[in-house]
Each structure stands twice: as C-alpha cells, then as structure tokens.
Amino acid sequence: MADTRDIELTVNGESRSATVETRTSLGDFLRQALGLTGTHLGCEHGVCGACTVLVDGEAVRSCLMLAVQAKGREVTTVEGLSNPDGTLHPLQDAFWRNHGLQCGFCTPGMLTSLAAFLEENPDPSEREVREAISGNICRCTGYQGIVDAALDAAKTMREG
C-alpha cells in the first residue's frame, strides 16, 4: 500500500491541505494535486531549473523536494507572483517588454529564481544576473532578452 501523509501548507497565500504519497515531489504535487500547472518540470533531476518555486521566500528546485517536506511551509509559485488584482509583477512586465520568453517553458523558473535573487540583490550587474540564472536552462531565447528583462525589472523595483 502506498505510503501517504496528510500535509497542510500555504500556497500563494492560501492554506491548502492534502493527503500525499510520500514519494511525490513538490513539483508534481503543485501541478497534479493543486492544478497549479504554471510550475514546469523539465528534467526532474535538478539540472534545468524550470521547476523552481519559492519555499519560505527561498528559490528551490521543486523536483528535488518532496511534497511532504513542504508541510507547514509557505510556497510561492509563478501563479503567486502577480498582484491579487491581476497586474503583473515587475519581472513579468519586464519579460513581456524585453522579449524575455519565446516558448515559455523556462519562464516560471526564471521568474521565481529572479524574484528571489532581486530581493537580495536589488542592483545587480549583468554578470551577477547571468550567474543567478546559470542554473536555469533556456532553449529558445539565447538569454539576452532574459538578462535585459531582469536588469530592467531591477531598475523598476528600485525606483519603486
């Protein structure tokens, strides 16, 4: 019989509870149990970064964390970045304006990673931005638009 646990956690500000199979990753749980399909799983072994979500404000790979380990924690997915009224997060807005995405597969991981990064480094250099997303693979853009968007968003966020 499957090994399960009951968990309670906060996702994008809402408290959720569920019974999870203990081997289920946080990423699969978010997508399959909660229907939050904004989080993308690419490689499922920690390499591509597409599955990045914030757990208690820190960016982590949701394919390398079990859902049961998120018990009692606060999880933010890409769906939780925009404002409650639907207006975009400055990063999302900057990605849109700077052509920071093409197919969009890597985008949720880029946005969550950069959101956490800019929180700590509000005024990064281009090099620092590139290093921050060095663990996020994009097969489309060539990164230039993403880097431009990150620097643009940083500026917007600094100027409040």
Place this chain on the structure above:
Amino acid sequence: MKPAPFTYHDPTSAAEAVALLGAHEDAKLLAGGQSLMPMLNMRFVVADHVIDLNGVEGLAGINNTGDALEIGAMTRQRDLMRDPAVAAKAPIMPEALEWVGHFQTRNRGTIGGSLCHLDPAAELPCLMAAYDAVLTVEGPDGAREVPFTEWPLAYMIPNLGPDELLTKVTVPTWAGGHGYGFSEFARRHGDFAIVAVAALLEIDGGNISRAAISVGGADVKPIRLEEAESALAGQAAGPDAFKAAGEVARQIDAMSDTYVTSAYRQRLAATLVERALDKAAQRAGGSA
C-alpha cells in the same frame, strides 16, 4: 522519473534517526536532497526506506569556538555563505561555495550531504581536506570522530557505517590574516569541477610559514599535496615557489574519463595550484 515507492520517516532527533537506520534494511538518509533526490527520481537508487533528516533537532548551525568552526551536518550551503563567522574565520569557504551548484540548489544542499555523497569533484570535500577537518559520526554505540584523511574509503564511499549518521564537521581555523585561494575549472558554471584547488597560506615577513594545498577532481578523492606544502615552508612567497608546487600537482596519478584525459587533468592541476597559491599570497595580511 519518479522515485520507486518507499516508506518515509521523519525523525526529530539524531538518536531516533540512528535507531531507524538500525531497524530498517535498505534505508537512505535524506539531507538537502540535491544528490539523493535526482538519484531516486532516476531510480539509480531504489530504497525501501527514506529517513528525512530535515526535522532533526540540533543538526544545523555554526558555532565559532575561537580556534575552530563547528558546523552541523545539516547546515545549508547557503547559510555557510551568509554566516559572518565563516566569512571572518574561513573566507575560502564562501569563495568555494560560489562554485557549488547554483543558488537554488545551495538553498537546500547541506555540508553533510556533500561530504557523505563524496563526489570526487565536489568542492566541499576538497576544502575539508585542506583544513584537516574532523567529522563526528553518531551510531548505536555513541559518537566517534573521523579525521578527514580517513573519511574517503574509496570512490564515493565515506567512512560511515550503515547505521551511522554524520552529525558535525569541525574545521580548525587558521590565524587571522592568513591567505586563501580557491581555483576551479569546470565546463559550465555550477558543473562539478574538472579540477579544483584550495590553498591556504600563512606568510610571515614575506616567507611562507604554513601551507595547505588540496586538489579535488583529479583523483577519486581529494588529494593533499604534502610534498609541496613542506617544500613551500620557509620559502619566499612568489612565482618560483608556486610554480614548483604546481609541478608537484602535475605528478598526481589523475583519473581519465570520456571527456577529460589524465594528462589534461594533470596540466590543469598544475596551473590551478599556481593560481590558488598566487591568490592566497596576495590576500595574506601584511606581507608579500
């Protein structure tokens, strides 16, 4: 790409974790999960039991005793990078940790996890070799201490019994103003090193009084260049001495694999030793 079914355990004390290890055959300890989870997902590892250490009390934290840093095995790599005592007493650690994976994996990855996984090219084992760190391991009969020289038994096999748990790493710190340098070559930032070098120097009036050089990635475990270290002692810190140390590194019986030959690793080791020593000398306070 999903783990095979397992029974999950979340002990709250080290003693409980050790008891679970003793009670279950085929159990795996889960620390930060940045190596074990990929292996479980890909079913390179299939375990009947997974014992999660993330809820164990007292396994994380950094204690500065004055002449050593006592680091709990479950201390996250990210916390080591942010810790003021680590930055002051062992500044090579945050420098080397920049090379460990990516910031998202360092948020979960732990020092103990890296030392137990013991990838030959991982940065933390290389650093711990340079420091002659001492590892505290707890088992059913209590705790024992393992000097780092006795930690790697073979390729990716630590000196850890099936019912033992790594709880603490003690890093003896060097004198204030010591020089330090970490140099690495990897194909992409965040990849495991092809070769990595950690160098520590104490310089007194322009002359080297103490040196430690550790080379990771070249062999199945980190290698201390003891011959080079003793040759450096008493010498003027400068390019000639560092080049000679690099030549010692070139003699390492280096591994070769599909991508990188042994000769290439030897050449890298020589160059990176020189670079790490040069960086260390420039940073050594009031000298060179």
